[in-house]
Amino acid sequence: MSVLVFVEGLNGEIKKSSLEAASYGSQVAQQLGTTATAVAIGEVHEEALAKLSEQGIGKVLYDADDRLKQFVADAYVKVIAKAAQQESAKVLVFSNSNIGAAVGAKLAVRLNGSLATNVTSLPKTDGGQFVVTRGVFSGKAFADVNLAADVKIIAVKKNSFEISQNAGNAATVEKLSADLTDADFAAAPKETVMQDTDGGVLLPEAEIVVSGGRGLKGPENWHLVEDLAKALGAATACSKPVSDMDWRPHHEHVGQTGITVSPNLYIAIGISGAIQHLAGVNSSKVIVVINKDPEAPFFKAADYGIVGDAFEVVPKLIEAAKALDK
Amino acid sequence: MKILVCISNVPDTTSKINFTADNKEFDKNGVQYVINPWDEYALTRAIELKEAKGGTVTVLNVGEADAEPNIRKALAIGADDAIRVNAKPVDAFFVAQQIAAVAKENNYDMILMGKESIDYNGSQVHGMVGEILGIPSVVPAFKLDMVDDSTARLEREIEGGKEVVEVKLPFVASAQQPMSEPRIPNMRGIMTARTKPLKVVEPTGAEAKAEYVNYSKPEKKGGVKMIDPENAGELITLLRNEAKVL
Ligand SMILES: Cc1cc2nc3c(=O)[nH]c(=O)nc-3n(C[C@H](O)[C@H](O)[C@H](O)COP(=O)(O)OP(=O)(O)OC[C@H]3O[C@@H](n4cnc5c(N)ncnc54)[C@H](O)[C@@H]3O)c2cc1C
Numbered sequence: 011m012s013v014l015v016f017v018e019g020l021n022g023e024i025k026k027s028s029l030e031a032a033s034y035g036s037q038v039a040q041q042l043g044t045t046a047t048a049v050a051i052g053e054v055h056e057e058a059l060a061k062l063s064e065q066g067i068g069k070v071l072y073d074a075d076d077r078l079k080q081f082v083a084d085a086y087v088k089v090i091a092k093a094a095q096q097e098s099a100k101v102l103v104f105s106n107s108n109i110g111a112a113v114g115a116k117l118a119v120r121l122n123g124s125l126a127t128n129v130t131s132l133p134k135t136d137g138g139q140f141v142v143t144r145g146v147f148s149g150k151a152f153a154d155v156n157l158a159a160d161v162k163i164i165a166v167k168k169n170s171f172e173i174s175q176n177a178g179n180a181a182t183v184e185k186l187s188a189d190l191t192d193a194d195f196a197a198a199p200k201e202t203v204m205q206d207t208d209g210g211v212l213l214p215e216a217e218i219v220v221s222g223g224r225g226l227k228g229p230e231n232w233h234l235v236e237d238l239a240k241a242l243g244a245a246t247a248c249s250k251p252v253s254d255m256d257w258r259p260h261h262e263h264v265g266q267t268g269i270t271v272s273p274n275l276y277i278a279i280g281i282s283g284a285i286q287h288l289a290g291v292n293s294s295k296v297i298v299v300i301n302k303d304p305e306a307p308f309f310k311a312a313d314y315g316i317v318g319d320a321f322e323v324v325p326k327l328i329e330a331a332k333a334l335d336k
Numbered sequence: 337m338k339i340l341v342c343i344s345n346v347p348d349t350t351s352k353i354n355f356t357a358d359n360k361e362f363d364k365n366g367v368q369y370v371i372n373p374w375d376e377y378a379l380t381r382a383i384e385l386k387e388a389k390g391g392t393v394t395v396l397n398v399g400e401a402d403a404e405p406n407i408r409k410a411l412a413i414g415a416d417d418a419i420r421v422n423a424k425p426v427d428a429f430f431v432a433q434q435i436a437a438v439a440k441e442n443n444y445d446m447i448l449m450g451k452e453s454i455d456y457n458g459s460q461v462h463g464m465v466g467e468i469l470g471i472p473s474v475v476p477a478f479k480l481d482m483v484d485d486s487t488a489r490l491e492r493e494i495e496g497g498k499e500v501v502e503v504k505l506p507f508v509a510s511a512q513q514p515m516s517e518p519r520i521p522n523m524r525g526i527m528t529a530r531t532k533p534l535k536v537v538e539p540t541g542a543e544a545k546a547e548y549v550n551y552s553k554p555e556k557k558g559g560v561k562m563i564d565p566e567n568a569g570e571l572i573t574l575l576r577n578e579a580k581v582l
């Protein structure tokens with residue numbers, strides 16, 4: 011019996027959300043008196059894999075099949091299932107990313123397991139139960155769920171767990187081959203297009219997010235959002251009407267019908283704070299609201315607020331942020 | 337083309353979320369239910385494909401009789417017929433097995449869902465259904481077109497980018513913005529929806545795999561600290577020294 015963590019690579023490195031999953035997985039292993047192994051897929055350097063020991067991982071299984079550089083659900087599932095079988099894993103841990111959720115659902119069927127996505131707590135294992143807390147009702151509540159099946163699959167909510175930094179020996183890296191066939195790649199993508207982040211930070215992985223709403227009047231004013239983001243090392247986001255009007259691309263739209271973010275810091279500029287917007291950002295640790303209307307509902311959800319004209323306030327913030335020593 | 341669209345019945349996005357006194361169940365009192373917003377993108381895209389290429393659109397809900405007003409709404413928007421699997425949907429695995437059982441009997445060319453049900457935020461029913469049926473599941477997709485009669489082209493979101501995927505029918509996909517522009521039912525739609533077939537079927541004996549034992553709400557925020565706009569730079573200092581997030 012062991013804990014198996016699925017880690018995703020990107021440009022040779024392990025994604026931050028996967029480091030969180032690895033830290034989570036090794037804590038679960040400790041709780042259960044067993045060890046944590048990782049299975050890595052995608053483009054990752056071996057040094058990065060060996061360094062997973064910092065997150066408490068003893069052994070890493072790596073399938074270097076070139077075709078796995080792109081995400082193909084069936085092939086990924088086969089590799090992870092093989093690793094789970096080899097390690098007799100009873101607990102599988104993923105990041106709650108688009109990829110993690112997609113493979114988690116398929117594995118739940120294949121391994122006849124209990125799946126919980128969007129998980130925000132370590133398991134409580136007293137009385138033979140295995141109860142985790144997960145976010146439900148779009149950030150408005152939490153539910154405790156007992157994963158009753160023999161195999162438990164957990165997709166950990168992003169930015170909910172600290173990345174642990176243990177000292178010690180490097181993890182051993184072993185090759186794994188799942189005997190993939192062409193059929194496993196039948197639904198392989200024809201093309202993968204990565205966003206040009208201009209050296210900036212990707213929204214789903216960001217620790218700081220600067221977001222703009224209709225209060226910014228038009229796309230020509232977005233330099234305010236972008237410059238503040240750059241000064242803070244943040245990703246940029248927007249409200250739904252802003253992406254509906256094509257001021258900003260759709261992948262930046264956060265909220266009930268956009269993406270959900272849970273950064274350490276969310277700065278909302280010229281956004282009223284409609285309940286559907288809050289649904290996507292309400293688990294951010296610190297929320298700052300800048301709005302010229304003191305009655306804007308967003309202030310009720312904020313930790314810090316400035317009532318003022320964004321066109322006057324934001325340049326002052328950019329200046330102060332630039333003056334920070336890093 | 338035969339398209340199945342799966343819809344979940346969820347609290348309206350503006351609902352206050354409350355639980356029963358023992359925190360064991362969601363309190364439905366005073367809650368308005370709507371078609372899951374993401375599912376509307378799937379539904380309208382299905383109707384657009386039908387309008388362009390012919391075929392039928394069937395909507396499916398796994399739920400109790402109180403979901404029927406929203407099933408009728410989907411018919412009013414333009415689906416041809418509906419199936420309700422008469423069961424309390426208590427977890428995603430149970431729901432996925434019901435959907436798969438209906439799909440096995442009817443040979444749909446594609447099964448469309450929403451990216452996520454906004455009540456339980458699972459994002460998993462589509463992957464499960466694809467796996468049970470042994471067909472691809474393309475999630476979450478924001479573009480769906482037919483290349484020819486047997487192949488669809490989809491664009492799906494990945495962190496930091498997108499992938500273009502071509503799959504043979506049949507397949508499962510989940511929808512998100514901007515796959516289509518959701519429609520509001522018109523008068524004629526509402527009238528015809530009343531007479532469109534809504535078949536109620538009994539569930540297959542499937543088990544649930546996740547047991548919901550307790551609910552809680554996030555801690556209330558401590559209140560907002562206001563900063564003088566004239567002295568806005570002070571905010572950055574507070575974020576570093578007090579909130580410690582910079
Ligand atoms: C089913 C459904 C799903 C939805 N999903 C989402 C979603 O996922 N995400 C989302 O964001 N919305 C969503 N919405 C829309 C949501 O209800 C709001 O309409 C939207 O969030 C408003 O966007 P906004 O705050 O940018 O614009 P507005 O509400 O127009 O607010 C603009 C704000 O800017 C302020 N302002 C104006 N000028 C200035 C200035 N010079 N300086 C500072 N402040 C200024 C104003 O005081 C105002 O508060 C959804 C709605 C529905 C019905």
Ligand SMILES: Cc1cc2nc3c(=O)[nH]c(=O)nc-3n(C[C@H](O)[C@H](O)[C@H](O)COP(=O)(O)OP(=O)(O)OC[C@H]3O[C@@H](n4cnc5c(N)ncnc54)[C@H](O)[C@@H]3O)c2cc1C
Binds near residue numbers: 403454456
């Ligand atoms: C404890 C508990 C109590 C519940 N009580 C109720 C209730 O009282 N009334 C009620 O209607 N539902 C109820 N549900 C069911 C819930 O609304 C979801 O349908 C189900 O839990 C799947 O949620 P998910 O977040 O995993 O779905 P996701 O995986 O996020 O859903 C993805 C997509 O799958 C499809 N889908 C999901 N659920 C259904 C469904 N039921 N029928 C058809 N297609 C679906 C939709 O297209 C959806 O966009 C309850 C669920 C739980 C766990």
